Amino acid sequence: MSSKYGVSFTHAAWRGWPLRVGQFGRRGVLQELVAAADAVLLWSGGTSEVTLHERRGRNVVRHAFVRRAGMVDLLPRGTAIEEVSWHGQASECISVSLGDAQLGERLDAARPLAAGRVLLGLTDAHVVDLVQRLGAQAVAGQPWGTLYVESLSLALASYVGSRYADAPSAADSRAGALPVGSLVAFVEENLDNNIGLVELAALTGYSPNHFARLFKQAFASSPHQYVLERRIERAKSILRDPHRSLAVVALECGFCSQAHFNTAFKAKVGVTPGAYRKG
Numbered sequence: 001m002s003s004k005y006g007v008s009f010t011h012a013a014w015r016g017w018p019l020r021v022g023q024f025g026r027r028g029v030l031q032e033l034v035a036a037a038d039a040v041l042l043w044s045g046g047t048s049e050v051t052l053h054e055r056r057g058r059n060v061v062r063h064a065f066v067r068r069a070g071m072v073d074l075l076p077r078g079t080a081i082e083e084v085s086w087h088g089q090a091s092e093c094i095s096v097s098l099g100d101a102q103l104g105e106r107l108d109a110a111r112p113l114a115a116g117r118v119l120l121g122l123t124d125a126h127v128v129d130l131v132q133r134l135g136a137q138a139v140a141g142q143p144w145g146t147l148y149v150e151s152l153s154l155a156l157a158s159y160v161g162s163r164y165a166d167a168p169s170a171a172d173s174r175a176g177a178l179p180v181g182s183l184v185a186f187v188e189e190n191l192d193n194n195i196g197l198v199e200l201a202a203l204t205g206y207s208p209n210h211f212a213r214l215f216k217q218a219f220a221s222s223p224h225q226y227v228l229e230r231r232i233e234r235a236k237s238i239l240r241d242p243h244r245s246l247a248v249v250a251l252e253c254g255f256c257s258q259a260h261f262n263t264a265f266k267a268k269v270g271v272t273p274g275a276y277r278k279g
C-alpha cells in the first residue's frame with residue numbers, strides 16, 4: 001500500500017512482520033502518532049536534527065537529538081508522540097511492526113518491549129542487518145522464500161526481545177530433542193518446494209522460536225542455512241547432466257529464479273553454476 005511516506009508491506013503474500021519503507025524530505029512535521037505495536041525503525045540517508053515530543057500520561061517529554069544513517073529507534077506499543085519535527089538531509093526509514101498477532105502466534109515470537117521505554121538513536125549492528133535484509137526481501141517480493149523471511153522475522157523478534165524487553169518468554173526455558181531423521185528426510189523430499197519455518201516446526205511439535213534454537217544445536221546451522229546447503233549439494237549433482245538447463249536446475253533445487261540460484265551458488269561454492277559445470 002502506498003502513502004505519502006512510502007510503501008507498506010502487510011498483504012497476505014508477505015510472510016514477515018508488517019513492514020513499511022518510507023522516504024522523508026529535508027524537513028517536516030508529523031503530529032498525533034501512536035505505536036499500535038512494538039516498532040523497530042531503521043534510518044538511512046542523510047543527517048537530521050530531530051525534536052520529538054512524547055506524551056506520558058499528563059506529561060510531555062521532549063527528545064532532541066541528531067539522527068544519522070544506521071541509527072535505530074525502538075518504540076514500545078502504546079508510545080504516544082504529540083509531534084516530531086526534523087530538518088537536515090533527506091532520509092529513508094524501514095519500520096517493522098512486531099505486533100502482527102497471526103505471525104506472532106505462528107512464530108511464538110512476539111514479546112513486548114519494556115513499557116514506556118522509548119529508545120532513540122541506538123547503534124546496534126545486528127538489528128541493522130536483520131531489518132535491512134527483511135526490507136530487501138519485502139521490496140523484491142521475498143525472492144529467497146518463506147523459510148528465509150520467517151527466519152529473519154523470528155531472529156529480529158527474538159533478538160530485540162532478549163536484549164531490550166523486560167524479561168524472556170516462558171518458551172525460552174523449554175528444552176527437548178528434535179526428530180533429526182524425520183527432519184532430514186522431509187527436507188530432502190521437499191527441496192524443490194518453498195519450505196517454511198512454521199512448516200518445519202510443526203513436524204516436531206515445538207514452537208518455531210524454540211524449534212529454531214534446538215535445530216541450531218542439533219545441526220550447527222540455522223534452518224535456512226541448512227536447507228540452502230542441501231539445495232546447493234543437490235544442484236552440484238544435477239549439474240553433471242549437461243542436458244538440464246541452469247533454469248531447470250534452479251527450479252528442481254527450490255530456487256525461485258536462476259538469478260537467485262547463481263547468487264546463492266557462487267556465495268557457497270565460489271564459482272557460478274555455469275563455471276562449476278564446465279569444471
